[in-house]
Amino acid sequence: xxxxxxxxxxxxxxxxxxxxxxxxxxxxxxxxxxxxxxxxxxxxxxxxxxxxxxxxxxxxxxxxxxxxxxxxxxxxxxxxxxxxxxxxxxxxxxxxxxxxxxxxxxxxxxxxxxxxxxxxxxxxxxxxxxxxxxxxxxxxxxxxxxxxxxxxxxxxxxxxxxxxxxxxxxxxxxxxxxxxxxxxxxxxxxxxxxxxxxxxxxxxxx
Amino acid sequence: xxxxxxxxxxxxxxxxxxxxxxxxxxxxxxxxxxxxxxxxxxxxxxxxxxxxxxxxxxxxxxxxxxxxxxxxxxxxxxxxxxxxxxxxxxxxxxxxxxxxxxxxxxxxxxxxxxxxxxxxxxxxxxxxxxxxxxxxxxxxxxxxxxxxxxxxxxxxxxxxxxxxxxxxxxxxxxxxxxxxxxxxxxxxxxxxxxxxxxxxxxxxxxxxxxxxxxxxxxxxxxxxxxxxxxxxxxxxxxxxxxxxxxxxxxxxxxxxxxxxxxxxxxxxxxxxxxxxxxxxxxxxxxxxxxxxxxxxxxxxxxxxxxxxxxxxxxxxxxxxxxxxxxxxxxxxx
Numbered sequence: 308x309x310x311x312x313x314x315x316x317x318x319x320x321x322x323x324x325x326x327x328x329x330x331x332x333x334x335x336x337x338x339x340x341x342x343x344x345x346x347x348x349x350x351x352x353x354x355x356x357x358x359x360x361x362x363x364x365x366x367x368x369x370x371x372x373x374x375x376x377x378x379x380x381x382x383x384x385x386x387x388x389x390x391x392x393x394x395x396x397x398x399x400x401x402x403x404x405x406x407x408x409x410x411x412x413x414x415x416x417x418x419x420x421x422x423x424x425x426x427x428x429x430x431x432x433x434x435x436x437x438x439x440x441x442x443x444x445x446x447x448x449x450x451x452x453x454x455x456x457x458x459x460x461x462x463x464x465x466x467x468x469x470x471x472x473x474x475x476x477x478x479x480x481x482x483x484x485x486x487x488x489x490x491x492x493x494x495x496x497x498x499x500x501x502x503x504x505x506x507x508x509x510x511x512x513x
Numbered sequence: 514x515x516x517x518x519x520x521x522x523x524x525x526x527x528x529x530x531x532x533x534x535x536x537x538x539x540x541x542x543x544x545x546x547x548x549x550x551x552x553x554x555x556x557x558x559x560x561x562x563x564x565x566x567x568x569x570x571x572x573x574x575x576x577x578x579x580x581x582x583x584x585x586x587x588x589x590x591x592x593x594x595x596x597x598x599x600x601x602x603x604x605x606x607x608x609x610x611x612x613x614x615x616x617x618x619x620x621x622x623x624x625x626x627x628x629x630x631x632x633x634x635x636x637x638x639x640x641x642x643x644x645x646x647x648x649x650x651x652x653x654x655x656x657x658x659x660x661x662x663x664x665x666x667x668x669x670x671x672x673x674x675x676x677x678x679x680x681x682x683x684x685x686x687x688x689x690x691x692x693x694x695x696x697x698x699x700x701x702x703x704x705x706x707x708x709x710x711x712x713x714x715x716x717x718x719x720x721x722x723x724x725x726x727x728x729x730x731x732x733x734x735x736x737x738x739x740x741x742x743x744x745x746x747x748x749x750x751x752x753x754x755x756x757x758x759x760x761x762x763x764x765x766x767x768x769x770x771x772x773x774x775x776x777x778x779x780x781x782x783x784x785x786x787x788x789x790x791x792x793x794x795x796x797x798x799x800x801x802x803x804x805x806x807x808x809x810x811x812x813x814x815x816x817x818x819x820x821x822x823x824x825x826x827x828x829x830x831x832x833x834x835x836x837x838x839x840x841x842x843x844x845x846x
Contacts, residue, residue, distance in 0.1 A: 335713060339713065339717055339718075343592045343593075343710070343717065343732040343733060344592075344710055344713050344717055344733070345590070345591075345592060345593050345710065345712075345713075348590075348712050348713075349590070349593055352590075381596060381597060381598070381629070382546070382596050382597070382598040383596065384596070385567075385589045385590055385593040385594050385595060385596050385622065385626070386567075386589075386593045386594050386622035387594070387620075387621040387622035387625060388622070389594070389596055389622070389625075389626065390597070390622070390625040390626055390628075390629055391625070428625055429621070429625070479658065480621065480658075480659055481621045481659055482620070482621070482659070482730075482732065484658035484659050485651075485652055485658055485659070485662065485730060485737075486737075487653075487658075487737065
C-alpha cells in the first residue's frame with residue numbers, strides 16, 4: 308500500500324481501540340509496578356469513548372478524525388495520558404489539515420509533529436523512561452522507509468523493542484520518578500501503549 | 514477486595530450522588546462533566562477558588578467546597594487527574610467576575626490538565642492564576658523527578674486562601690499569598706498498609722505484617738524506603754525530623770501542625786502521633802499555634818499518617834481562625 312488516507316486512519320484507530328482494550332489489564336499491571344496502576348483502565352475508557360464518538364459522528368477527513376480523537380481523549384482519559392495523547396492527536400489533526408493522502412514520509416512528519424507536542428507538554432527527554440522513548444525510534448523507522456506497509460511494520464517492531472528496552476532505565480518523569488532506583492527493571496507503561504498504537508497502525512496499513 | 518461499593522465503575526458517580534443528597538443545602542453537583550460547586554453563587558467581585566484531583570482522597574476536595582474555602586472542586590476517577598473540560602466548566606460556573614484561582618497539587622497529570630483548562634478559561638476572557646502545592650519532603654531528588662508531590666499542605670492552603678478570598682483579596686494578592694504558603698510548609702507521610710483501587714481489585718503494593726513504607730504519596734504508590742515497623746513515637750520522629758529540617762523551621766517560629774490520617778487509621782492513633790509530633794516541635798523551639806488532627810487528605814483505606822508543618826504569622830493565623838462552613842471543615846459559624 309502506498310498511501311495513508313481516511314480509511315486507513317479509521318482502521319488504525321479502531322484497531323488501536325481493540326488492542327488497548329484487550330491489553331488494558333497488562334498496561335495497568337505495568338503501571339501498578341511503578342505508578343498508580345490505572346494506565347490500562349484510563350486508556351481503554353478513552354479509546355472506547357473514541358470508538359463511540361467516531362461511530363456516531365463519522366469524520367469527513369483525516370483532520371476531522373484526528374481532532375475528534377484528540378478532543379475525546381482529552382475529556383475522557385484524565386491523568387497525564389489524557390493531555391499527552393489528546394494533544395498528540397490534536398496536533399495530528401492540525402498537521403493533516405487539507406490533506407487526503409499521506410505517504411510514509413508524510414505520515415512520519417505528521418506523527419513527528421505529534422511527538423513534538425508531547426515533548427513540549429511533558430518535557431521528557433530520551434532516556435527518561437516515558438512514551439517518548441518508544442515514539443522517537445518508531446517515527447524514525449517510518450521516516451526512513453519508502454513503502455508505507457513496510458515502514459509501519461518496521462515502526463511497530465521498533466516501538467515494541469523500544470518499549471521493552473525501557474526496563475533498565477531510571478524513571479525521571481511522572482509518578483514513576485518518585486521511586487528512584489526502584490523504577491529500574493520495570494517497563495514503562497506509556498511506552499507500551501505507544502507500541503500497541505504502532506502495532507495497530509501497521510495492521511491498518513498492511 | 515472487600516469494599517462498600519456497588520460496582521467499581523460507579524464509585525465516583527454514586528459517591529457524588531450521595532454528597533448531593535447529604536449536602537443539598539450547600540452544594541450543587543454537576544454530573545456531565547463532574548464538578549462540585551457552592552450552591553450560593555460566588556459573590557460578585559470575589560475570586561473563585563477551584564481545585565480538583567483524583568477521587569479517593571476524600572474529604573479533599575469536594576468536602577472543602579463551601580463558605581470560607583473552595584468555590585468548586587473537580588473530582589477525577591480514583592487516583593486520576595480530572596480533565597480540562599471539568600475544570601473549565603467548574604471555573605465558568607464558579608466565576609464571580611473577579612477571576613479564578615486554581616489550586617493544583619504537583620502531579621504531572623494534574624498540572625497539564627489544569628494548564629489546558631486555564632488556557633480555555635482565558636480564551637473566554639476570564640482571568641486565571643494557579644497556585645501549586647509541592648510540600649512532600651519524601652521526594653529527595655526533585656531535579657530528576659517530576660518534582661515534589663502536593664500532599665497535606667493542600668488542605669491548609671485551601672482553608673487559608675478561602676478565608677482570604679472571602680475577605681475580598683484580589684487574584685494577584687491570592688496568587689502571592691498562595692506562593693508564600695507554598696514556600697512555608699512541608700509534609701511527609703507513611704503507610705502501614707497499601708490500598709486497593711476499586712477497578713483494580715487488588716492492593717497497589719505488598720507490605721508484610723512487620724513492614725511499613727516511609728515517604729509514601731497519596732495514590733497507593735510505593736514510597737522511598739521500606740523499613741521494619743516501628744512504634745508511634747518513632748514514626749512521628751521519622752516524619753517530623755525531615756519535615757522540620759527541610760525548610761528549615763527555626764527556633765522561635767510559630768507553626769500550624771497538621772497530623773493527617775491516610776483513611777484507615779483511627780483518630781485515637783492519630784492523637785498518639787500528634788502527641789509526639791508536638792513534643793518534637795517544642796524540642797526544636799517551635800510554638801504550635803494551631804493544630805489540625807484528622808483524616809482530611811486520604812488514600813482510600815490505606816492505614817498510615819502524614820505530618821504537615823506550616824510556618825505562620827498573625828496574618829495566616831487570622832485567616833486560619835476565620836469562619837469556614839464546608840461539609841468536612843467547619844468552625845466559627
